[in-house]
Amino acid sequence: MTTNDHPGHEDSADRLDRDAEAAQVRAAQVDEVPDDALLAVEGLRVSYPGKGRRAARNSVLRGVSFGVRAGETLGLVGGSGSGKTTIGRAVLGLVPVEAGAITFDGERIERAGRARRRELSRCLQVIFQDPYTSLNPSLTIGDTLSEPLLGQGYGRREARGRVAGLLDRVRLPADAAERLPREFSGGQRQRVAIARALAIDPRLIVCDEPVSALDLTTQQTVLELLLEIQEQTAVAYLFVSHDLSVIRFMSHRVAVVHQGRIVETGGAAEVTSRPRHPYTRGLMLSAPVADVAEQRERRRALERPDGADASAR
């Protein structure tokens, strides 16, 4: 390279910088996959076909890596459209994986076929956000709860027999089995969804915004129930939420998702109180707190000119 090729020189320096940065990010992410992870996700990419025949595919996840250990909660937090929900759906096999590896208990599952998926559902379960649409309105609670048991080859009678125990575990009355979802409040329905997820003693539950449709007081009891179940059964949670305070309360570790990438990971206290990435800081400052003086401070910090990068998306 000649010395008068100044722009080119700058380019390569830039590239070096970028490469170094990328390596750093990669290293950080590899670090975030613990050796003893129950679920390990590496370089996960997901994209949806664009509108029209020739349109480019829309990348939703652009290389996501993380790990969850048995009995651990990893919180995934991000704004709408960040891709956090897609991560959970990819783990469950509900969206096709474009590239990357998903390893569960030592086994690669990102390309698992239907039959293998059905077996995996013994270990991998889900609690969805909306307790109104995640329960079939025309099935009784008992039918809904026996569904995973039927899927695992239990007989109809045996399945119904276990329903009472499940209802008891989430503190719903035993006669709930004979009733329809519409007779229950949002919080009670979410308990049913939790009971469904627990029906076959899974090892990992994907919790996709499980409390964001609930009232404040109901939210608290549902979260406490989830914590209690984790302590009893050592189930791992992949906990997806947009609410930093819920994530902080529930998670051992937190990964912040932004535009299909994980921009920051770390312990719950560290990420939610001393965020390093400007996006995380923006998230933190944007969530209003129920205290006038403190909220005034937050808003001032958020609207400070040097805080402008905090709200950059």
Add this chain to the structure above:
Amino acid sequence: MSAPHPAGGARRGGARRRFLRNPLGLASAIVLAAVAAAVLLAPVLSPQSPDVSHLKDAFAGPSGAHPLGFDTAGRDVLARLLYGGRNTLGGALLAVLVALALGVPSGLLAGYRGGRFDAAADWTVTLVMALPAMVVLLASRAILGPKVWVLMVVLGVLVSPGFFRLVRGIVSGVRNELYVDAAKVSGLSDTRIVARHVLIVVRAPIIIQVALVAGLAIALQAGLEFLGIGSGDTPTWGAMLNEAFKNVQRAPSLMLWPGLALGLTNAALVLFAAAVRDALDDRTAKPRSARPRSARPRSARPRSARPRSVRPRSARRRRGAPGAAPAAGTSRPDAGALLSVRDLAVSYLTAAGATEVVHGVDLDVREGEIVGLVGESGSGKTQTAFSVLGILPEGGHVSRGSVLVGGTEVVGLPERAHRALRGDVVGYVPQEPMSNLDPSFTIGAQLVEPMRHKLGISRAEARRRALDLLRTVEIADPGRTFASYPHEISGGMAQRVLIAGAISCDPRLLIADEPTTALDVMVQAEVLGLLRRLQKERGLGVLLVTHNLGVVADLCDRVAVMREGRIVEAGETERVLRDPEDPYTRRLLGAVLDHVPARAPWRPAKGPTP
């Protein structure tokens, strides 16, 4: 096609009851059952074989053994009617079965799996639909012979696309339901998911379609037979009509029986389908409050609330000391306030009678202040806001109390006068920005029209003002947003547009119903900041309905906490959030996770866990 809301099991039982209570439904079901029974029992009921012909009896009138008399060839009319019905209805049944067998499984598969099969099936169906049915029927008769059964099979093939499309549309909607995802995660096989979750949803529409297609098949078959392109000498209702028509001068009564049978059966089928649809599509479901957020009117277009009884003011409860906090203030309306609500009660009419959901609420909003109305779902906070706007959902009405908006009593106000207040005295910012913009008009059109109507200004002037408004709500490229359709902008942008709309006619009071609940937390912060700025600049009074105590802390000067239709505590925001007096407020604040310590780092489990 969007999937209809799947009817619940108990609701299905309710649907059966509703169907039987509908006189037309019941009558049509009875007629169909009677026709089917008569036709099935033809060998028993007929006086003789339909083909026995005695020329001496031709045109003979009714007699004891032959209640309907004889036809042109001396055959018994009743026998021919009953056996003819076997062929006519049997043929229709065959057509329906063929259509069902072809359309439903392929529709299920195409809708559930999508992909290549879906594309191929869609092509085939489009081809079949493009065929001219009558020509195909005539051609197949010429090739395959004049048999009623053959014609009906062909007809079945021709109408099967209807079933395919119907089923495919519904199923592809259900496929995306969360409970289907949950079933997949539960490890159910696809067959089981279809049987448990999908068939139940398509069942009702299929029943309706079957009734309509059966009617069509009967009519088409009778038409062909009537024209003489039928199945020769097999007795059918259409063939009977054809023979009778040839002798209509001599024996007009022969037209009567097959005509009556055809008319009655077809009318019964159509009425049956209509009654089934009505029973399943029951929209009189109670609007009450298990999910009050969904009890919202679908558009921001106001609907009238007709108060049933407004108690005289003197009868109103007197409550509260004169020095009480203003929001739960004295019983006398505050004439200086922009909004003054006293002893407001809202009731809904249900099957069980009137149910009160708001029980005597007092509330004031003065110029230049933001008052929060906070509570959980079902607390009545949205109902209170809707009463002020006069847009309570159907069945709801203000049953007591007074609401002064800018000094005007709006309880009992005629709809026209109330409409005049909306827009230029009180503006409304709804909860879900997207569903409150009409997808078929541009943003600009939706801002311009109300201004032209309310302010009586020219289109150009309204356009200029709309662009100004978009700039006011901090939209970066007003011209582009003006020309966009709602689906082309983001949720946060849509909420800005709605805020622009709410202030477009310079109201003094703004009612914001959970204005940021549907938004991303960062966008929420921006929209709240915008609301605050507009409120300061224009000296607006704002009633902010929310469930989020953080939003209250961010924006509100005063706050009223609602629970189960009552205000349990009201006062300065700072005071209420710092030391709440009411136990419920304390519980709410206790559930806020702002200051809960973060979870401790993970430790490996010590031993094997049960």
